[in-house]
Amino acid sequence: MASPNHLHFDNTLGVILVGTIISSMLYGITNVQTFIYFQRSSKDPKYMRGLVAFLWILDSLHMAFIGHTVYYYMVDNFLNPFSLISPTWSFKSNIILTHISDAFIRSIFAWRIWILSGGNWKLLSSVITLAMIDLVGGLGFGIKTYFYTTFADFHRLAWVIYATLGINGLADLWTAASLCYCLNKSRSGIKRTDSMISTLMLYCINTGLLTSVFSIGCLVSYATMPTNFVFIAFYAQLPKLYLNALLATLNARDAMRERINHTQAIVSQSQPMFAMYDIRSSPASSQNEKADSALRHHLSVNIESVTDSELSSQLRDFQSSVHKPDNYKESFV
Structure with a gap:
């Protein structure tokens, strides 16, 4: 000093x-x-x-x-x-x-x-x-x-x-x-x-x-x-x-957790509309919607017991197990 x-x-x-x-x-x-x-x-x-x-x-x-x-x-x-x-x-x-x-x-x-x-x-x-x-x-x-x-x-x-x-x-x-x-x-x-x-x-x-x-x-x-x-x-x-x-x-x-639950609630309330849309949708689109719904359900069940980093890890693993790697990303471009 x-x-x-x-x-x-x-x-x-x-x-x-x-x-x-x-x-x-x-x-x-x-x-x-x-x-x-x-x-x-x-x-x-x-x-x-x-x-x-x-x-x-x-x-x-x-x-x-x-x-x-x-x-x-x-x-x-x-x-x-x-x-x-x-x-x-x-x-x-x-x-x-x-x-x-x-x-x-x-x-x-x-x-x-x-x-x-x-x-x-x-x-x-x-x-x-x-x-x-x-x-x-x-x-x-x-x-x-x-x-x-x-x-x-x-x-x-x-x-x-x-x-x-x-x-x-x-x-x-x-x-x-x-x-x-x-x-x-x-x-x-x-x-x-x-x-x-x-x-x-x-x-x-x-x-x-x-x-x-x-x-x-x-x-x-x-x-x-x-x-x-x-x-x-x-x-x-x-x-x-x-x-x-x-x-x-x-x-x-x-x-x-609240964001996931809120998203699930919106999807549940809109289910009739999605059901009518699925009749005219392509098989790839229908498969992706089902996978997306399954993913949100998986997150809502498991997020209670994991940290945010572990949540992302489970998210990545679940995505790779649910979706086929060939044409999955192409359908969302």
């Missing part, structure tokens, strides 16, 4: 305050999403519910450490600019918590890629490799900071900061791209089911895009403004964005 005579409160205490406000808002959203998850996840396996609870505890500790950092600088050392030179123990601990939480969440997304890809080792290993590099680099840097007394000492490991933040953003983009690639391969030409796949792809894009933006923002702000705390405001949001992205995908299963 710069000397106390050159410190400015707007880009030091000010950005810490703004970052804390944003973190508090995201933590509130996390609490709401966690509550909704445990209200609706009675059929999820115990390890998944326990993992979500563990991630919520980590996020709560992260928020408590942010509060301690703000209290130390703004209350305990009120109008003491010398205190801004040294990082607090809570700030150092948050570095470790952030990378532990991110590693667990990325592992969940990696497992989804494994399911959706049908056991593609290349995709799985690439995601896991990036996640482990980020975890090792983050933990190594976080532990090393306990031996540093000032923020200026961080520059000794500047290359680790740049590499970790760069890999962080790359891992998020690659994870989202891998999920979208696997989902896109599940498309079959059926309008209703392809619409659900598109919705799942949107969730995947949102998972990686926002977190990547904040990772890159943290990297750029530290590289261009290493003497202030702007990079901290970006860095403090990362674990909360990751956890909210995970909870959003888990809680979206009910919305997907």
Whole structure:
């Protein structure tokens, strides 16, 4: 950091305050999403519910450490600019918590890629490799900071900061791209089911895009403004964005379930019209309509007990077993 005579409160205490406000808002959203998850996840396996609870505890500790950092600088050392030179123990601990939480969440997304890809080792290993590099680099840097007394000492490991933040953003983009690639391969030409796949792809894009933006923002702000705390405001949001992205995908299963049930209801109410139309329809069209109806019934029966990624995996397998590969897609062009 710069000397106390050159410190400015707007880009030091000010950005810490703004970052804390944003973190508090995201933590509130996390609490709401966690509550909704445990209200609706009675059929999820115990390890998944326990993992979500563990991630919520980590996020709560992260928020408590942010509060301690703000209290130390703004209350305990009120109008003491010398205190801004040294990082607090809570700030150092948050570095470790952030990378532990991110590693667990990325592992969940990696497992989804494994399911959706049908056991593609290349995709799985690439995601896991990036996640482990980020975890090792983050933990190594976080532990090393306990031996540093000032923020200026961080520059000794500047290359680790740049590499970790760069890999962080790359891992998020690659994870989202891998999920979208696997989902896109599940498309079959059926309008209703392809619409659900598109919705799942949107969730995947949102998972990686926002977190990547904040990772890159943290990297750029530290590289261009290493003497202030702007990079901290970006860095403090990362674990909360990751956890909210995970909870959003888990809680979206009910919305997907309602869409399927709503579609089934419309089809049931319109059945007489379809019956009259089937008399004049071609055999290929009739076969596709029956397969589409069977697929919606299959989804409505099984969606209660699967996650959104597992739903897409079952969707792909069911499509391949119901439809003949020769002329199926051609009839929907």
